[in-house]
Amino acid sequence: MASARAWLLADSPTSRLQANLGRLYRITGMLLRNPLAAVGAAIVLALVLTAIFAPWIAPYSPVGQSLQDRLLPPSAEHLMGTDELGRDIYSRVIYGSQITLTIVLLVAVIAAPVGLVIGAIAGYFGGWIDRALMGITDIFLSMPKLILALAFVAALGPGINNAIIAIAITAWPAYARISRAETLTFRNSEFIDAVRLQGGSPARIIVRHVLPLCTSSMIIRVTLDMAGIILTAAGLGFIGLGAQPPLPEWGAMISRGRTFILDQWWVATMPGFAIILVSLGFCFLGDGLRDVLDPKQGDKG
């Protein structure tokens, strides 16, 4: 055990594997020593597990109606009470984690690579390509994200897929900015020159050498953005433009509970706690990652 630790923490690793594992070990160690980050990681892990094992965790079906059980307050039988159709809110919140996780993952999978590539191209080539791409990026960046997403959904039509597309459209520019800034810092460095001298094509240089170097700042940014994405998705659901009933999407559930907020408060509040918990988890984790991976960045933005 002690020797494994020494191997991981070696000052001069002898292989790339050892260097990478050592880095991972150090980062994990630092993350776990940071209490907020550890809590964040635990919450995100819990979200993933809940989404995967929802059918086994949830005591009831998320859509099974039972009209004689409608609007029951929280009890041992229904931990979070029941809604206006007698559905168990706890089970719906559990299943809702699948929707939230799907949205967050899809937005990240669509927006991050798009931003990454656009930024890297702009930074690597410079000149008018840079100016044109960054001009477009800046225009998107200076728009209000939520309003833009709303307008896109309005045109595309309500629904969870369109909500994901709309959020992704508003999310990529921030990533483009980051990857451009990162690319600029090592565009003229010697190791890139070396690859160029070996005859590496621009595409190869960008994909194999530039993009990997952007990943750590990208991971931080994406993690920090998760909370915003979750809130936007929930907001679209709340307005009625996101996930449609009977899907147990948290924002849409709050919207349904709105009618009963004064007397049956649990219908609207319970899904809200789930949103807060998960968003907070991503915030904590992102904050912690930033402290560990990029200490000089402080907590601006």
Added chain:
Amino acid sequence: MSRPLLDVQNLRVSFPTPHGRVEVVKGISFTVGRERLGIVGESGSGKSMTGRSVLKLIRAPGRVTADRLDFDGIDILSRSEKQMRAIRGARISMVMQDPKFSLNPVITVGDQIAEALKFHTRLPGSEIRARVLSMLEAVRINDPGRVAGLYPHEVSGGMGQRIMIAMMLIPEPDLLIADEPTSALDVSVQAQVLDIIDDLIRSKGMGLMLISHDLNLVARYCDRIVVMNAGEIVETCVASELHNATHPYTRGLLAAMPTIDESREELPVLDRASWGGT
């Protein structure tokens, strides 16, 4: 000299790192009277930390311990933050390295100097202003009225450091710590700034702790010299006896200094193995 101004016994400063606490000052002892003491060492030798611990400026998680840290009979380590405020500036003050960073960029020079006086005396505003102007004159600034109204970015580095000196000496402290006061300055103004410090120190009969990496400079401006390496004092001697230094580190430093009538082909490199240094 019955009692030294500053009496330091077994001073230790440590900081936490992922690999446990690391001592940057490892139990050093020295005294300063109304004299000029030079502390020499390379960067990382703990000389700046020594200066800062005298003013109790090392904040958590840094930790300072000592068997004795007495200034004029006052036990510094047991003073509260509030009691320290009465000592800082008024009795011990410190000139820092680079006026570009050590002067507040958005407060005028005059106001910053006046501040040093404002919290230690009850002088009326007009009196403070007069003192500020005469202090600026004392550090050889022409046209002090105009300079007092400038912002730090509007003055040169040499002038900035003279302003720093004025600010630190205006409450007439007993001990001045100068932490690399000239290493951020052009060579042409270094001597000028040190001459001003030297002048004022002598005329007011103060004590000086000159912290520097420059052995030559310390030898020229100090009475006694303490050589530090890796958090420990390796040599203490009278400045005029420096050439008789015995410790291999000091000898190495002396050997590495070029002289004007140089005949050596290349300067020797410090051989750290000879005293087991890092």
Added chain:
Amino acid sequence: MSFEPTTEPASATPALPGQKGRRALKTAGSFVWFVVTIALTFLGLLAITFFIGRVIPIDPVLAVVGDRATPAVYEAARIEMGLDRPLPVQFLDYVTDVLTGDFGMSVSTGRPVISDLARVFPATLEMATIGILMGIAIGVPMGVVAAARQGSWVDQTIRVFGLLGYSVPAFWLGLVGLAVFYARLRWASGPGRLDIFYDGLVPPVTGLMLVDTLIAGDYDIFWNALDHLILPASVLGFFSLAYIARMTRSFMLDQLSQEFVTTARVKGVPERVVIWRHAFYPIRIQLITVIGLSYAALLEGSVMVETVFSWPGIGNYLTTALLNADMNAVLGATLVIGAVFIFINKISDVLYRVLDPRAR
């Protein structure tokens, strides 16, 4: 919905001034550049709304006339909307229309969108302004205290509080606020700007209820309006507070690690003066930028809050239009919010450079 402004405030180290003449020239140059970028960004905004309104919908005519229209009506509408012409021409027409204040008619209210917007905008402005004032009054001191006691439980609490601002859905907070402070405690009035029986009693002058009631000299209605305003404004204020506190903390930490702060301590300056005069004073201009960005973000965030509080502002107008598929109204509201947002963003960006004493 994140209330975090999308652009980040300028860095702490502006260029120091050069010679006076060159500086004047540079100022003029940067002013021209400022106007050009603003114009370009607006054009970009128009391109996006045009794209959303005319290109994305498979058949924008159908969206206007409905699927039961006869072919003749359909064709007339198509020509009236100019859809028979090439896209660039349509875009040019669209820009001309918008610049002359013609946003089209709202299907749901039957009035020109521009006059609808003029009617609802003051309500949003009023709420966002009170919100930002609350955010400044509480957020700035909170950030300063957190930084001054970095690492303490006060700091940790404020930090978590700040992160809550990124994690709590505004519409949820509004609902909970209504349930607690209106339904349970009766501390605040419910949805809307006024109690029903006061409606329409005050002649609109500015459209700002607090101002109009004072002009009319009707203090009862003034207090009623304030009572209605305080809860939604607090909800909005919470988000700006969280953001402002977070940024203040980070700026302050930056300052407190500077050498000149040590200098001040060496001089024996009391900690209170070290913090406010030496560390806070230099960041006040950066904070103006942050506050500007936060204000713009609040205008956007008001969409959700207005929906919950039935606040007759631009956010409520937008969501109603969305649900009625009233595209002219949607795009009009998007344009106005977007334009105000861009404008405040850019202004805050420049303000920093204009106000900094180092550039005097």
